[in-house]
Amino acid sequence: MRSPWPSSLQDDAVGNKRDKNKTDWVEATLSEFDGVRYLHLDSIWVQGAMRVKKPDRLELEYVQRMMAWMLWRDAADMTSGRAVQLGLGAGALSRFTRRQLKMKTTAVEINPTVISACRHWFHLPEDDDRFQVLNQDAGAWVADAAHWGTAAVLNVDLYDHEAAAPVLDDQQFYSDCRAVLADGGLMTVNLFGRSASFARSAARIATAFGSDQVWHLTPTREGNTIVVAARGVQVPDREELERRAAFIEERFDLPARKWLKLVRPLPMNIINQIRD
Template sequence: MAKKRSRSSTPVSTELPPVNFTEDGECRYLHLGTEWIQGAMRLDDPLVLELEYIQRMMAWLLFMDPDSVPERHAMQLGLGAASLTRFTHLRMQLLTSCIELNPIVYSACRQWFRLPDNNETLNVVLADASREIRQPEWQGAIDALQVDLYDHEAAAPVLDDADFYQDCRNLLTPDGIMTVNLFGRSSSFDQSVERIAAAFGDEALWAFKPTREGNTVVLAQRTASRPSRALWEQRADIIRERWGLPANKWLNALRPLVRR
């Protein structure tokens, strides 16, 4: 496991937004002082991934032998409502690390969203992700990197430059994969894809069709490959059976990303 780092080691800006939650009787939603939903948890089953784009952030599973998954290391950049962190740690029993800037988000997830305390297989680090992911202990250590970094305005990714995506690639094992949520009210998708391609290469990129809410999940492989449809169908059945994810639906929505 990567070396644990103090949760109070990184200064946090006093300008971070407030954290609050709402409920509709079925789900609890995390907000950063606005109406924008930063994450969700089903009240009767906290380990279900409620939002469609969050489910798609798990599509790295299609590219890996299911029997190898228990030995993998998952990392989230941005805690949100801890949906992915809970899922990879508690449901999948994976070694899980997460980097979150805002200590109030972390406290909210501990209090309202059933996030366990750090332990031998869970390591939530309070730090600036752009700096933390450059630490030597993370290099080449991550199999599944899940990036969902938005502020309270939800206008564009907070970290989105070419150097950041190169740092993300450096985190990955040879068959590791990054999944990133691209969403915003500004038209930043093409620019984000261009920067990801500069780091990973065009042949390594895959993308889902946008969800109804406007989230597009992009996948970037450390080592490009083209799994066969038959292999994906086989793995999708296993993913659904073992982890309850709608992987069969992913097959018709996920394609190699061809840039214009």
């Protein structure tokens, strides 16, 4: 089920396409079904979702799994530092890190119509001293040395309206992502799409971070594979991971015990590819 934006709200909520001096961005559209509001980029592909009566809940399973980085952080400082989201989607991760985790949060989104849609329809907080949405190119943002070493958490979910593969997925991009992280920082990446290659993308991430600092969760039913990469993190033992998972479930109502069962090291064929 998919419905366009109400025509009376399009210019205000999605951006004025009639201005010939502006880039002709793919417009954000929305649909609603069974109490859930979905964001699209003028296509059937879902770019994000929000349960209308529970806007701070992470509705989509793959978005919940983007929070799996929490397993690699000690409970005492799990929510410290700055969270950065590349690709705003429906703003679910940014809302969660800002409101639930109380982290200083920055989102980087190139399409201004997505930002407008999130402001109007997806309860995106207004900018303040702890929350900022930047209408910028994510690749240029991570390449800017002024941002290196500033993020404790980096969530990467970059797709266009075709959702064929990640928009940014080259070796330099992942190297810049690592540079953005502070020591002990963690990145999650959503790998999905008709033309996407898990092996190719994972090898690039592992080249940037080191194969011993990269893990993945088994794919969702929809085919989303979440990769977790760390900058200098010592992996705790199983008992400690289980304690953290229990804490995350109790404190933040996220299925962390399930994540723990789904976490895998990189396959040997990818590690061998890096060595070769």
